[in-house]
Amino acid sequence: MTDAPTSNYGLLNQIVLSNDSLRPSEKKVSSVILAAPAWTSRATLADIATQAGVSEPSVLRFARRMGFEGFQDFKYALIQSLAVGIPATHESVGSDDSLAMITNKVFEHSIESLRRTRDELDPEAIAAAVTAIRSASNILILGFGASGIVGQDAAQKFPLFGIPINAPVDYHQQFIAANLSDKETVVLAISNTAMTMEVIESAQEAKMRGATILALCGRRGPISELADIVITHSTEDTDIYTPTTSRLAALVIIDVLAVSVAASHDGIRMVHLERMKSRLSSLRHGMRSTDNEPSVGSDRLPAVKGNTT
Numbered sequence: 001m002t003d004a005p006t007s008n009y010g011l012l013n014q015i016v017l018s019n020d021s022l023r024p025s026e027k028k029v030s031s032v033i034l035a036a037p038a039w040t041s042r043a044t045l046a047d048i049a050t051q052a053g054v055s056e057p058s059v060l061r062f063a064r065r066m067g068f069e070g071f072q073d074f075k076y077a078l079i080q081s082l083a084v085g086i087p088a089t090h091e092s093v094g095s096d097d098s099l100a101m102i103t104n105k106v107f108e109h110s111i112e113s114l115r116r117t118r119d120e121l122d123p124e125a126i127a128a129a130v131t132a133i134r135s136a137s138n139i140l141i142l143g144f145g146a147s148g149i150v151g152q153d154a155a156q157k158f159p160l161f162g163i164p165i166n167a168p169v170d171y172h173q174q175f176i177a178a179n180l181s182d183k184e185t186v187v188l189a190i191s192n193t194a195m196t197m198e199v200i201e202s203a204q205e206a207k208m209r210g211a212t213i214l215a216l217c218g219r220r221g222p223i224s225e226l227a228d229i230v231i232t233h234s235t236e237d238t239d240i241y242t243p244t245t246s247r248l249a250a251l252v253i254i255d256v257l258a259v260s261v262a263a264s265h266d267g268i269r270m271v272h273l274e275r276m277k278s279r280l281s282s283l284r285h286g287m288r289s290t291d292n293e294p295s296v297g298s299d300r301l302p303a304v305k306g307n308t309t
Helices: 011-021 024-035 037-042 045-052 056-065 071-084 099-120 123-135 146-155 171-179 197-208 222-226 244-264 267-284
Strands: 138-142 185-191 212-217 229-232
Touching: 011 024, 011 071, 024 037, 024 045, 024 056, 024 099, 037 071, 045 056, 056 071, 099 244, 123 212, 123 229, 123 244, 138 146, 138 171, 138 197, 146 185, 146 244, 171 197, 185 197, 185 222, 197 212, 197 222, 212 222, 212 244
Parallel strands: 138 185, 185 212, 212 229
Antiparallel strands: none
16 A cells, blocks of 8 residues: 555545655656546556556556555546546646646646535525625625636626626725625625635624625635625635636636526516617627617616726
């Protein structure tokens, strides 16, 4: 047996954790497996050796280093790991990897992170968030850095949410907006680390004024403890890596909330939404609408003004 680090997440993650302790020939085998795990699960011993540029005994030694008596045992564990869906992280990218291998690893990492977020998402938290947003008169978004980018994307979806969204990028503006919030405000506090002090301070101000705090975080922390509703997602170590997968996960969750809120409205609002999208498409193609029908009732969506991108 081996002293390679074990993991609750399966063989793929174990290979990543073992990378620093591998011999050069074993690292070549590791790179092939992490770049194309599905192909490896179907490949022969000779196929893997050829692809890695090593001997067949080197592939066997790698399997034993991972704690398996033979090659078939190793492949069986690999198939199980693929079923679990745990990705190789960016830690597995080596300086000698080809462009194709790097591309595959990054895509696999992103896809599997989104899949893990979906599988771990709390449906009760999503339902509570949709209910809160539907009852709100406005949304205030708090976030900085990559989380701020997610917030700006959410603000672009205000027609789906059906209520005004304020997403200031400046801390002072966020703090002022938080002080002006009330019981009909939902504050979407976005922080991958759940520890962004500026977001915490503004969220505290809003909560003191009765606002509902909805936290979107990569982990539990001070912001989630403050929040009324908490949605967590898959994340990576942002002290080392650019938070790409966590941002993707947060963006998809925003989409889930926006589409869920829109779908929960009556048919009239959806008709208005389709009309707005049609007019916006006309503007993008240089055409002006001749429909001057006045807005009637609270179900009308805000008119689109100014230029669009």
